[in-house]
Amino acid sequence: MKKVIVTLMILLLATTAMFAAGTKEEGAKKDVTLSVLWFNDANESDVFLKTMDDYLKANPHVKLDLQIVAYNEYDQKLKLMISGGNPPDLARITTNTLSVVVDSLEPIENHVADVEAVKKQYLPSMVAFATNKEGKFIAYPTEATANGMLVNKTAFDKAGIDVDEVSKTWTWSEWETIVKKVIAANPAMKYGLAVDFTPHRFSTLMYQWNGRFLNEDQSNIKFNNPGTIATLKWFKHLHDEGLVPKSVWLGSENPAELFQAGLVAGHIGGSWNINTYNKNVKDFEWKAVRMPKGAINSSVPGGKFVASFKGAKNQEEAFKLMAAFADKAHNEMYSRDTFNIPSRNDAQVTYPSNSGDFEVFLEELKVTPAYTANEWKNTNLSKVTTYIREQIVEVLLGNITAEQAAINVDNRGATFFK
Numbered sequence: 260m261k262k263v264i265v266t267l268m269i270l271l272l273a274t275t276a277m278f279a280a281g282t283k284e285e286g287a288k289k290d291v292t293l294s295v296l297w298f299n300d301a302n303e304s305d306v307f308l309k310t311m312d313d314y315l316k317a318n319p320h321v322k323l324d325l326q327i328v329a330y331n332e333y334d335q336k337l338k339l340m341i342s343g344g345n346p347p348d349l350a351r352i353t354t355n356t357l358s359v360v361v362d363s364l365e366p367i368e369n370h371v372a373d374v375e376a377v378k379k380q381y382l383p384s385m386v387a388f389a390t391n392k393e394g395k396f397i398a399y400p401t402e403a404t405a406n407g408m409l410v411n412k413t414a415f416d417k418a419g420i421d422v423d424e425v426s427k428t429w430t431w432s433e434w435e436t437i438v439k440k441v442i443a444a445n446p447a448m449k450y451g452l453a454v455d456f457t458p459h460r461f462s463t464l465m466y467q468w469n470g471r472f473l474n475e476d477q478s479n480i481k482f483n484n485p486g487t488i489a490t491l492k493w494f495k496h497l498h499d500e501g502l503v504p505k506s507v508w509l510g511s512e513n514p515a516e517l518f519q520a521g522l523v524a525g526h527i528g529g530s531w532n533i534n535t536y537n538k539n540v541k542d543f544e545w546k547a548v549r550m551p552k553g554a555i556n557s558s559v560p561g562g563k564f565v566a567s568f569k570g571a572k573n574q575e576e577a578f579k580l581m582a583a584f585a586d587k588a589h590n591e592m593y594s595r596d597t598f599n600i601p602s603r604n605d606a607q608v609t610y611p612s613n614s615g616d617f618e619v620f621l622e623e624l625k626v627t628p629a630y631t632a633n634e635w636k637n638t639n640l641s642k643v644t645t646y647i648r649e650q651i652v653e654v655l656l657g658n659i660t661a662e663q664a665a666i667n668v669d670n671r672g673a674t675f676f677k
Contacts, residue, residue: 288320295325296328307351308325310596314589341568349567357389357566364398365567365569370575371582381602385403385560399585401565403599407547410426411544413544423546428552449522452523459559462635467490470487480639483669505655518545519536529561546616547615556627558627560632565584598617646672
């Protein structure tokens, strides 16, 4: 009888152990290795891994296969993976890359309960970039870039001008009067403003004067409009007055180098110049200030995103990780350690240095109309931007009028919108 009881107890323990093992097995999450395609501007891949360290520790079943590709090879690599039916689970992409792979991106609304609530967390310009033609939200914004004004504060101080104060409300007309005083007070300074030799930086001024590249529904080019023509004429005026160096748009000089040499009072460039000047400028104090107002205040947005793809093998886990990476705490950490502008409305970042300069660029983004992003993500516009730059140069040379340049751009651009 004792043997029977012992045997039954052994069987009971074995059965209990078997069921316990089964329950544990069923409760364990399946191991997943997410393929991640990435490129670096500087140290972004290292910061990405550091930022997501807490998430990976909390989700030990998730591993990352991080593939770093040189930027000049990135789009081609990504297109080959997609066309080969083997897209990465997630990838870092630029505003330019978005337009290349937009039809292959998996919409976020397929993986969240309330996509409108998610969209409200991010800057409107970044949401505009990450929305496809069907109105689907297709990528999580991670970092923003903006155009803005950096000034030689020391030069303004020598002219007795408090640039912090005047830049709070100045207009471009007021700026012109002020900057002439700055040049006069600094014998080594030759110019008032350097503007990068790109249609992107020109469009910063154009949007401020209510100019546009395209018509309202983005179905065609419409460079020939009052705001754009006014900008062309005003830009030529600045060159003719010697306030903007002809050596940039009509030569080959680097505007950032002119600023670093103390030859210009200000530079309209990208937010990435903050890091450049922080490292290189030693002879004077500089800072970011709000750009003067034209008809409106505006910058031009850009940025980076993370996204997943239709047909990706591990979509569910990819979207969980992307949502975590783009949340407030992780976005603040990533932006701080990569010296980038956060993409979120609620982000508050204290950088190791230059926090005030980044905040100025962020303030410019917050007042930038969403249509600026919609224009710049238009693939047909990208086909005519080189020609736009050529026509601006012709205006500056005096070879054609602003009106004729606008007509020429519309005629050329219309061929791409058919």
